[in-house]
Amino acid sequence: MAMTGDESRPWWQEGVIYQIYPRSFADSNGDGIGDLRGITQRLDYLRELGVDGLWLSPIHPSPMFDFGYDVSDYRGIAPEFGTLDDFRTLLAEAHARGIRIVLDLVLNHTSHLHPWFLESRSSRESPKRDWYIWHDGRGGGQPPNNWQAAFGGGAWEWDEATRQLYLHSFLVEQPDLNWRNPAVEQAMMEIVAYWLDMGVDGFRLDVINWLVKDEQLRDNPTKLLGRRPYDRQRHIYDRNRPETIDVVRRLRALVDRWPERMLVGEVYNEPPGNSSLSAEYCAGGEGLHLAFDFSLLYASWSAEDFGRVIDTWDGLLPEPCWPTWTLGNHDQRRILSRYASESNRLARGRVASTLVLTLRGTPFLYYGEEIGMLDVKIPRARLQDPLAKAYWPLPVGRDPARTPMQWSAAAHAGFSTVEPWLPVHPEYTEINVERAEADPGSLLHWYRRVIRLRREEVALRRGTYRRLPQGSGVLGYVREHEGERVAVLLNFESRPRPAALPTGASWRVLAASGHRVGDRIAGGTIELEPDGVLVAKATAPQARTLGSEARGRAAAGR
Ligand code: GLC
Ligand code: CA
Numbered sequence: 001m002a003m004t005g006d007e008s009r010p011w012w013q014e015g016v017i018y019q020i021y022p023r024s025f026a027d028s029n030g031d032g033i034g035d036l037r038g039i040t041q042r043l044d045y046l047r048e049l050g051v052d053g054l055w056l057s058p059i060h061p062s063p064m065f066d067f068g069y070d071v072s073d074y075r076g077i078a079p080e081f082g083t084l085d086d087f088r089t090l091l092a093e094a095h096a097r098g099i100r101i102v103l104d105l106v107l108n109h110t111s112h113l114h115p116w117f118l119e120s121r122s123s124r125e126s127p128k129r130d131w132y133i134w135h136d137g138r139g140g141g142q143p144p145n146n147w148q149a150a151f152g153g154g155a156w157e158w159d160e161a162t163r164q165l166y167l168h169s170f171l172v173e174q175p176d177l178n179w180r181n182p183a184v185e186q187a188m189m190e191i192v193a194y195w196l197d198m199g200v201d202g203f204r205l206d207v208i209n210w211l212v213k214d215e216q217l218r219d220n221p222t223k224l225l226g227r228r229p230y231d232r233q234r235h236i237y238d239r240n241r242p243e244t245i246d247v248v249r250r251l252r253a254l255v256d257r258w259p260e261r262m263l264v265g266e267v268y269n270e271p272p273g274n275s276s277l278s279a280e281y282c283a284g285g286e287g288l289h290l291a292f293d294f295s296l297l298y299a300s301w302s303a304e305d306f307g308r309v310i311d312t313w314d315g316l317l318p319e320p321c322w323p324t325w326t327l328g329n330h331d332q333r334r335i336l337s338r339y340a341s342e343s344n345r346l347a348r349g350r351v352a353s354t355l356v357l358t359l360r361g362t363p364f365l366y367y368g369e370e371i372g373m374l375d376v377k378i379p380r381a382r383l384q385d386p387l388a389k390a391y392w393p394l395p396v397g398r399d400p401a402r403t404p405m406q407w408s409a410a411a412h413a414g415f416s417t418v419e420p421w422l423p424v425h426p427e428y429t430e431i432n433v434e435r436a437e438a439d440p441g442s443l444l445h446w447y448r449r450v451i452r453l454r455r456e457e458v459a460l461r462r463g464t465y466r467r468l469p470q471g472s473g474v475l476g477y478v479r480e481h482e483g484e485r486v487a488v489l490l491n492f493e494s495r496p497r498p499a500a501l502p503t504g505a506s507w508r509v510l511a512a513s514g515h516r517v518g519d520r521i522a523g524g525t526i527e528l529e530p531d532g533v534l535v536a537k538a539t540a541p542q543a544r545t546l547g548s549e550a551r552g553r554a555a556a557g558r
Contacts (some may be wrong), residue, residue, distance in 0.1 A: 015052025027416035050451035100201035202262030285320035323361030347531030375400035507536035
């Protein structure tokens, strides 16, 4: 095997990361709530799936107004999820299987019950007063500016006892920290160090681009269109302030003192321009290792739209920056509920997963997508998400994608022995892990196969990305590394479409609908099945062909 001096790449670039919503993954003690022991018990399933890292949504003590995104103790474990010992066991057992653990870190705000905030609100003279963003009202008790809370209403809450207002970008129960105060940064850096010392492999940084607010608290400019008042503002003074990137750089410098640790930031921005704003957080390799920009998540199901956002995000992140790809998380509707109907679920699940797993960048999967879990319709009486309650009956709630993992056809889908905190999908006897494992044609087996391909094919992990021109409905690209080429063709339409496989080589099928693994296909026009997929590797590449392609690439300016 040729040594290039480039043999080792960090795990977070080559690996696949799987997000767990701990409350809904596996309940080990029969209280209807998922927990850390439940996750530990399912590690072999995750190893079998082939993932390299787990991102756990917040597991710290919290009054759970926002299900853990309102932290009241950054060094502990929420009792409903277990103990610190349970966490150490999970970490050790995961590491023993080569699986890393990434914690979710909420730096922008704490719970209103965090001791820091209790102290801060106790009096204007409190030494922690300036840890949060307090301000006098504009005459008549009016808020200091026009900022809105992302979860509804204005962003300022009046505190009668001390007769000032505090800022909350999300719920009233989530007061924003004042990152202009160095003591806040210092305290958070110590928390980061505490978990890294314990062996945690990295952090997903919640709403990281919200961190530092405009020093003068200027009004955001308004815009005409948008569903909610929040959407009718341009968030230029409450988000993406340049000082935030400085904080991110300092966080990165700290994290780099431990080997192989990783920071992935949630950098949500509205289109247009969302991806370029998100890309800035890489800071030329001195900021976040990875960032979520959400453009793929918001793309509509067409080869053209997907192709456009992929080219944009990929193009914005030349190495050492590195893209992430994801189609699902705990804030979004589930992939197949957004993009598929009953008749094409399996096929579109293959298209979506193949895309995320074969692009240049790190794939993030959301628990349950590998078995094709769907949104669950939640009756009003069982709503949990504060966003859903605030905006009922608008369909903005996040509960539908946070329901219990469907392990088997047993009662409560094998998730728990009692009725879980959110209802299980009514079709769980059909859609569950046990059944998927028994069926070689299932989506689960497809995920396992494509994840394994990433491990086997260096071109899929490290290769360059180049779009292949295609007719309508088809998205095609080639990943290439040191002469090895893997082509991916995806049909976004539910009818057969012609697709172009590069000529001058013969192709061996690695994974496909409509072809057997190992089949040989000549380059040229082929037909893709409805919602079909082809992943194939070039065999015996001819020097002349490579040469002409390189010229083509140069001409296309890539
Ligand atoms: C992020 C989280 C979301 C949470 C919010 C406030 O967007 O993903 O779940 O509600 O931040 O912390
Ligand atoms: Ca439990």
